[in-house]
Structure formats: structure tokens, C-alpha cells
Amino acid sequence: MIIGILKEPIDEARVALLPEAVKTLISWKVSVWVENNAGSSAYASDELYKEAGAEIHQRAEILQQSDLLLGIQAIAEDEIAKMKPSGVLMGQLNALFNPELTNYLVKEKRTAFSMELVPRTTRAQAMDVLSSMATVSGYKAVLMAADLLPRFFPMFMTAAGSITPSRVLILGAGVAGLQAIATARRLGASVFAFDVRQAAKEEVLSLGAKFVDVEGATEDKGAGGYAVEQSAEYLQKQKDTIHEHAMKADVIITTAQIPGRKAPQLVEERTVRAMKPGSVIIDLAASSGGNCALSQPDQTVEVNGVRIVGVGNLAANMPQDASKMYGKNYLNFLKLIIKDGNLNLNFEDDIVAGTCVCHDGKPVNSRIVQMLNN
Incomplete structure (x- = not known):
């Protein structure tokens, strides 16, 4: 053969x-x-x-x-x-x-x-190639964000004064999200993470991040660990909560996807416009519709000083x-x-x-x- x-x-x-x-x-x-x-x-x-x-x-x-x-x-x-x-x-x-x-x-x-x-x-x-490649993507997404951010990730105490740690918001705590959390924590950032699955909360906390809770999510044990579609009421509550956290964030990394469907939109245009100038959004779901309303596949878009990077195949950036x-x-x-x-x-x-x-x-x-x- x-x-x-x-x-x-x-x-x-x-x-x-x-x-x-x-x-x-x-x-x-x-x-x-x-x-x-x-x-x-x-x-x-x-x-x-x-x-x-x-x-x-x-x-x-x-x-x-x-x-x-x-x-x-x-x-x-x-x-x-x-x-x-x-x-x-x-x-x-x-x-x-x-x-x-x-x-x-x-x-x-x-x-x-x-x-x-x-x-x-x-x-x-x-x-499971999706999990393997998501590990690579989550890791590389944080490094990409750190490179683009005009600030340090960790806290510094220097003779020139103190530098506060960057605040990173991870949307989606699957394999890519968890790897992003771990990498951002290693770099010294203050990390917050959101996922509709309550089962992800323990893993998020174990990595040293804070879990963003939004009550009322629908869960399906038969979904193979993926998120499932949610009610309109929950989705609005979710967007409002993310909006509040995003305004304080220096970096947002989005990883939420649903197999066979368009990626859920988690970051609205109003949210992007409310973020601090210099902030960075890395959208790992850009190729399947995007978690951010303004992201474009394989392009970097800047809105009010916020850079939105729509990435698809980050794993190819670490080929070995x-x-x-x-x-x-x-x-x-x-x-x-x-x-x-x-x-x-x-x-x-x-x-x-x-x-x-x-x-x-x-x-x-x-x-x-x-x-x-x-």
C-alpha cells in the first residue's frame, strides 16, 4: 500500500x-x-x-x-x-x-x-486535530496581541515608576481559550475569561484567571464540549456583560465557535468604539463569521485606535x-x-x-x- x-x-x-x-x-x-x-x-x-x-x-x-x-x-x-x-x-x-x-x-x-x-x-x-491546532492558536494569539499592544503585559516596579499589568479578556474557554489564558498569565497579565459553559469555570479559575459569569445559559451535554445556540434574552445579557468588561480591557481574544454554524457575535460595534485607544482584539473565529462585529478574515482593521485582527490559520505560523x-x-x-x-x-x-x-x-x-x- x-x-x-x-x-x-x-x-x-x-x-x-x-x-x-x-x-x-x-x-x-x-x-x-x-x-x-x-x-x-x-x-x-x-x-x-x-x-x-x-x-x-x-x-x-x-x-x-x-x-x-x-x-x-x-x-x-x-x-x-x-x-x-x-x-x-x-x-x-x-x-x-x-x-x-x-x-x-x-x-x-x-x-x-x-x-x-x-x-x-x-x-x-x-x-483530535481541532484541539491540537487550537492549542497552537491560543498560544500564538496572545503573543500576537502582546506584540501589537503599546503596553507591557506584566506589572513592573521601576525607578521610573510602577507599570500596572495589562487586562486581558478571553471569550471562549475551550482549548484555544484555555491556552490563551495560560499564556497571558505566564506573561503577567490580569486575565478575565467568559464561556457559556459553566463546566469551564473551574478550569478558568485553576489557571489563575477570573471567570465572567452570565446566568441563564443553555447547555447540552451531547454537544461534545462545544457551546450551543442560546436564547435572544441570554445573548443580549451576554453582550451587555462583555461590553462592561471590554471597556476596561487592553486585549480581547475571541475563540468562540459552534461546529457547522456561523460563529456567535460577542463583541458589538458599540463595544469596540467604547474600548480604550491602543487596545487590541484578536478574533480567532474570523474565518467562520467572526466573534467581533468589525473583524475581517485575514485582515487588520483599526477603529478609534482599536486594532482588530481577524486571523484564521494561526497554526501555520508555528509549522514545526x-x-x-x-x-x-x-x-x-x-x-x-x-x-x-x-x-x-x-x-x-x-x-x-x-x-x-x-x-x-x-x-x-x-x-x-x-x-x-x-
Whole structure:
């Protein structure tokens, strides 16, 4: 069996598997073909892949010969058409946000797995690329904010006087939010955090931040740790509370997202205009609609001296460790579908079925089935 690893688009510095992960795959009695310079932006040379046991090939060869094609971002339909009919495509395809690609895969009777669909269960944690990349994003968001802020993060006692610590407000206490809290605290900031899930309160407090409480939230234990949609009354109360805290904040980092839906708007235009000049907003949900009313994907907008940075793929800014974590998630998942050097797709396994977009012309993941039926 041949496993192919493709070079990502020019704006993506990560690679699906680093040489150390390739070495593990080789020990599973499979052949690994790597596109030339696939790992160069993650500082993994072709020579390192060769030393790990991989073969270096051109992209066209890998597309045509691979039994399993691994990547991060989705490839174009014309490249999918060049794959062998039995070839399996795997990556972070954003299948719920890209119905055109999903419909194409079903129509062409392809087998595809989308890693963002990995179930949010204890057993699947080691395969959860969203959590891994959120760790990177939360960390980098704080460093980006610290770089843009015209103030220190920590408190200083100097001969020139005292510097008070910056005040950081984190909206959303999932993986990215918790990592942002931890990083901001390490830098000495005074940190406040909000999340609709009361279960997040204990984690926020354990990291040394203060929890912003808004009573009346709807929670769903079946939501896999994600937030769920809230009532109009609660949403207004939430926005008013955030507005009060935002006016005192030097930095706001927003991380709140709902799978398959537009990101909830937490920071209104009136809130931005009420913030202190020099303040910074880092919106990690910009690519899915934005938590801030004024954020734009992959752009920095300035309003009344407040800089709003809409970021999408922050993980690509740390390609070495992000690729290492992504590759480990891949290996943990591949253990479920590779047996004795061959593909063995067991759709009785809830993780395999939950991650599968489609197989043999039929959608498999329940949310994909629902999306295509609507």
C-alpha cells in the first residue's frame, strides 16, 4: 500500500507528517511517497524524509498511485479526479462548510475522511486535530496581541515608576481559550475569561484567571464540549456583560465557535468604539463569521485606535510543532484503519464512521447526511 503526502498550498506552512511520523508508518509495512519539498516550510528536507524511509516523487505521481492520500487543506476537484478510483482522501476538508466539495466527493463515489469531524469523545482525544491546532492558536494569539499592544503585559516596579499589568479578556474557554489564558498569565497579565459553559469555570479559575459569569445559559451535554445556540434574552445579557468588561480591557481574544454554524457575535460595534485607544482584539473565529462585529478574515482593521485582527490559520505560523502535533493525531487515527500494511475500513467503529465524509457514493458522518438532505 502506498501512502502519499502532498505539499500544501503556498499559504500553508505545515505538512501532514514530519519525517519522524513517516518512520513510524514505514514500520507498519507500508510505502510512503512524499511530494518534493513537501516539508520545506516546516524545516523538514527531502533528505530527512529519505532517511526516514520515504520516497520522493512528483505531485502527479502521488495523486495517481496513492492508496491513501494525506494532507491538511483540501485539494481541488481536478486533482481529486486524477486519483485512482479506489484511492482514499484524508485531510481537514472542512466538509460541513464546503458543501460543493462534499457533494462532488459523493457524486464521484470517492472515499474521504475529514479530520475536523473526529468525534469529541475521550477515546478520540488523541486524534483530535481541532484541539491540537487550537492549542497552537491560543498560544500564538496572545503573543500576537502582546506584540501589537503599546503596553507591557506584566506589572513592573521601576525607578521610573510602577507599570500596572495589562487586562486581558478571553471569550471562549475551550482549548484555544484555555491556552490563551495560560499564556497571558505566564506573561503577567490580569486575565478575565467568559464561556457559556459553566463546566469551564473551574478550569478558568485553576489557571489563575477570573471567570465572567452570565446566568441563564443553555447547555447540552451531547454537544461534545462545544457551546450551543442560546436564547435572544441570554445573548443580549451576554453582550451587555462583555461590553462592561471590554471597556476596561487592553486585549480581547475571541475563540468562540459552534461546529457547522456561523460563529456567535460577542463583541458589538458599540463595544469596540467604547474600548480604550491602543487596545487590541484578536478574533480567532474570523474565518467562520467572526466573534467581533468589525473583524475581517485575514485582515487588520483599526477603529478609534482599536486594532482588530481577524486571523484564521494561526497554526501555520508555528509549522514545526504544529506539524508534529497534527502528524501524531494522524498516526493515532491511522492505527484504526491500517492492518498488516493494508487499509481496513471498519465503519462499525464510531471514530472511523464519525470521521468519514463519504464512502462508495454514500455520506457516512451523520452531520454530513443531514446537511446533504437539507
